[in-house]
Amino acid sequence: MIRKTTGTKTTGKKTPLRAAALLAALLAGISGAQADATLDRIKAKGKFTVGVILSGAPFGSIDPKTQEQKGFNIDLARALADKLGVALETVTVTPPNRVQFLQQGKVDALLANMQVTEDRAKIMDFPPTVFDRAGGAAIGRKDSGIKDWADLKGKPVCVSQGSNFTQPLIEQYGAVVKGLPSQPESLLALKGGTCVVAVHTGATLGLMLEDRADEWRDYGILIPTEIVPADSVVWIRKGEKDTAAVLDKALRELIASGKLLEIAKANRLLNTAFIEEQQKTLSAAR
Amino acid sequence: MAAGFCAAVALWLVLDPSLARLLLEWLPYLARGFAMNILISVLAMALGTLAGVALGAMELSQMRLVRAPAVAYVQVFRNAPHLVLIFATTYIFPFEIVALGHYIPFPDWVKAVIGLAIPASAHTAEITRGALQSIPTPQWDAAKGLGFSRIEALRFIILPQCLRRALPPWMNLTASICMGTALASLVGVHELLHAATDASTAVSRTDFTVLTYVTVLFAFFLFCYPVSRLTQRLERRLAR
Numbered sequence: 001m002i003r004k005t006t007g008t009k010t011t012g013k014k015t016p017l018r019a020a021a022l023l024a025a026l027l028a029g030i031s032g033a034q035a036d037a038t039l040d041r042i043k044a045k046g047k048f049t050v051g052v053i054l055s056g057a058p059f060g061s062i063d064p065k066t067q068e069q070k071g072f073n074i075d076l077a078r079a080l081a082d083k084l085g086v087a088l089e090t091v092t093v094t095p096p097n098r099v100q101f102l103q104q105g106k107v108d109a110l111l112a113n114m115q116v117t118e119d120r121a122k123i124m125d126f127p128p129t130v131f132d133r134a135g136g137a138a139i140g141r142k143d144s145g146i147k148d149w150a151d152l153k154g155k156p157v158c159v160s161q162g163s164n165f166t167q168p169l170i171e172q173y174g175a176v177v178k179g180l181p182s183q184p185e186s187l188l189a190l191k192g193g194t195c196v197v198a199v200h201t202g203a204t205l206g207l208m209l210e211d212r213a214d215e216w217r218d219y220g221i222l223i224p225t226e227i228v229p230a231d232s233v234v235w236i237r238k239g240e241k242d243t244a245a246v247l248d249k250a251l252r253e254l255i256a257s258g259k260l261l262e263i264a265k266a267n268r269l270l271n272t273a274f275i276e277e278q279q280k281t282l283s284a285a286r
Numbered sequence: 287m288a289a290g291f292c293a294a295v296a297l298w299l300v301l302d303p304s305l306a307r308l309l310l311e312w313l314p315y316l317a318r319g320f321a322m323n324i325l326i327s328v329l330a331m332a333l334g335t336l337a338g339v340a341l342g343a344m345e346l347s348q349m350r351l352v353r354a355p356a357v358a359y360v361q362v363f364r365n366a367p368h369l370v371l372i373f374a375t376t377y378i379f380p381f382e383i384v385a386l387g388h389y390i391p392f393p394d395w396v397k398a399v400i401g402l403a404i405p406a407s408a409h410t411a412e413i414t415r416g417a418l419q420s421i422p423t424p425q426w427d428a429a430k431g432l433g434f435s436r437i438e439a440l441r442f443i444i445l446p447q448c449l450r451r452a453l454p455p456w457m458n459l460t461a462s463i464c465m466g467t468a469l470a471s472l473v474g475v476h477e478l479l480h481a482a483t484d485a486s487t488a489v490s491r492t493d494f495t496v497l498t499y500v501t502v503l504f505a506f507f508l509f510c511y512p513v514s515r516l517t518q519r520l521e522r523r524l525a526r
Contacts, residue, residue: 045389054484061488064308067315092484097474106381184486184495191492208490215491 035242038108042243048086050077051093051107055160056183056204057211058267059113072267073111076131079259080109080234083250094182095162099123102237109247113201115230117164125240126233127248129282131260133274135226136165137205139190139219140197146222149173158186158195165199168228190219202226206270256282288507295500308494309501312485316498319481320505326395326477327464327509330402334463335456337403338410345415356411363408368466372401376473395477398470406463413455417448450524457517461510468506478502 035043042048052073054060060071069090081088091107098112102124114120115134138157140146146155152175159165161179169175180186183200190198202221209216234251236243254260255278264272299306344356363371375397383390421444429439471479482502486495 041389044387054487056487056490062315062484064311064488091474092476092480093474094483096472100377101474104377104381182483182487184483184490184492187490188492188495212490 036240038237038240038243039246041105042084042086042108046086047089048077048081048084049089049091049106049108050080051098051101051110051112052077052090053093053095053098053112055113055201056208058203058207058264058269059201070267072263072269073113075263075267076254076260077109077111079254079263080247080250083253084246095160098162102235105237108236108243110235112235113232114235115164115228115232117228117230120164120235123238124235125238125244126235127244127251128233129248129251129255130231130233130278131251131255131275132232132264132269133229134201134203134232135229136163136199137202137221137226138197138199138223139187139205139209139216140222141218142220142222143218144196144222146197149223149225149227152197155197156195158189158198160186160200163199164230165227169199197222199227203269203271207268210270252282255279256286292504295497295504298497302493305491305493305497308489308491309497312489312498313501315485316478316481316501316505319476319478320509322395322470322475322477323464323467323506324509326398326402326467326470326475327460329399330406330463330467331460333399333403334406335410337407339414341407341411342414342418345411346418360408360411363404364412366405368402368405368463369469369472371404372398372466372469372473375401375404394473394475395470398467398473398475401470402463402466405466406459409459410456413452413459414448416455417452418444420451421447454517454521454524457513457520461513461517464510464513465506468502478505 052060052069052071054062054069054071058072060069060073062068063070069092074090077090078088091101093101093107093110093112095112098110098114099120101107102110110124113134116126116130136159138146138149138152146152150173152169152173155175156178157169157175158178158180159169160182163179166177166179169177178189178195180189183198183204186198186200189195205221209220234247236247251260255275258279261272261275261279264275269275299309341356341360344352345360347353347356376394379397379400380392381394382392425443426436426439429443430436434442467477468479470477471483474480479502482498486498489495
């Protein structure tokens with residue numbers, strides 16, 4: 001692998017020598033590390049690589065006009081890269097591949113609508129500062145008679161694959177969960193009658209109902225409470241303490257200065273109460 | 287049937303001009319995604335054919351040491367689902383190579399090319415082997431009698447006949463590999479299916495989601511149909 005990359009420079013005779021020199025250089029590079037591996041990489045590349053999910057506005061989607069990524073996740077990633085003093089590179093991730101991408105090292109961090117759960121915390125780390133709180137809302141036909149999470153017992157419920165609402169829906173409420181590739185497919189299945197409700201992040205559904213009121217006039221958020229509301233954090237690889245510290249400081253500054261609220265409002269996050277609360281706490285602590 | 291289907295879609299777009307406008311707006315984005323499918327299929331077939339022809343010849347070798355590994359390779363990879371191979375190549379190979387402080391990326395689409403080139407090579411090997419074996423052995427003897435060396439006989443007498451016999455199944459394989467490129471979306475390659483999800487998420491209209499998938503279907507059809515028609519024509523010509 002290594003030899004292949006330098007193949008253009010190597011002459012036939014010197015190959016073993018060059019390979020040895022290269023190996024030595026590589027080892028030196030590893031042992032000479034100052035901070036943890038992720039932070040080193042970010043600095044060496046001058047680039048903060050963030051895995052973002054494009055699961056819909058307000059968090060992330062493609063702008064039809066410019067065909068660029070936009071949304072809360074992307075703006076927050078950019079603000080963090082600015083704080084780190086490096087450029088931002090985003091990589092689109094999906095629920096089935098996001099954890100692999102992080103663990104492979106393909107991305108330095110994940111801003112992929114992943115709330116803190118016990119299972120995730122076992123395999124990944126995160127800077128302790130929470131930037132939002134999100135839970136799942138149930139969208140369904142207004143005449144379906146569903147009023148409470150308990151009403152979903154034995155009924156088919158659509159979610160996106162890899163959603164953290166799957167487990168509580170099955171274990172706590174006895175729903176029959178159908179995992180679809182992503183939110184558009186899930187909503188299509190809901191309209192097609194495959195399931196009684198679809199459960200997705202409340203903020204995404206809320207914005208969709210507001211923007212596309214006509215299309216969804218027979219549907220609504222049926223249950224007033226959200227399922228497993230949990231903390232939204234930036235996920236990083238396990239044990240990357242320096243990266244966690246740097247990102248945590250950046251997050252605290254972004255929240256305290258009001259920059260995060262600005263980002264949330266610009267992306268039309270309907271409920272910013274949590275961020276406002278965090279801002280108060282953090283700016284008071286300064 | 288295809289014409290009826292196209293007419294139905296056209297009627298749908300005429301009845302809902304806002305949908306047609308949306309589709310028009312997103313077509314370039316979808317087209318860029320599809321370019322990736324084409325790139326992956328062309329490269330995977332090129333690599334797979336080169337390796338497959340060599341493997342097919344190896345399968346017929348008289349030396350066991352040459353024959354056995356080729357046969358084993360072909361048997362294993364001919365029977366492995368494409369998705370499994372794409373997953374394997376994606377997660378086994380590193381995503382980048384670090385050399386002298388430089389980070390050289392090893393992009394996912396290249397891994398998808400390798401992941402599809404492996405089954406393509408195994409199938410091409412079987413096609414090659416079958417074609418070579420289908421040439422009656424007296425032809426070799428006749429060539430020898432006419433003073434051709436073994437290599438010359440292969441080049442001028444056997445291979446031209448093999449090529450004609452191998453072409454139709456090889457083109458079927460091309461169509462199948464082309465459709466397999468959609469699997470690359472599962473490992474993060476930005477191809478047509480990925481672009482379709484992006485588009486339907488951004489627009490967030492269920493009718494548009496359906497239309498996007500119809501477009502995906504249509505794109506693959508447009509790419510694979512000519513290949514299959516050409517195969518049919520070749521088969522007819524060779525049958526004469």
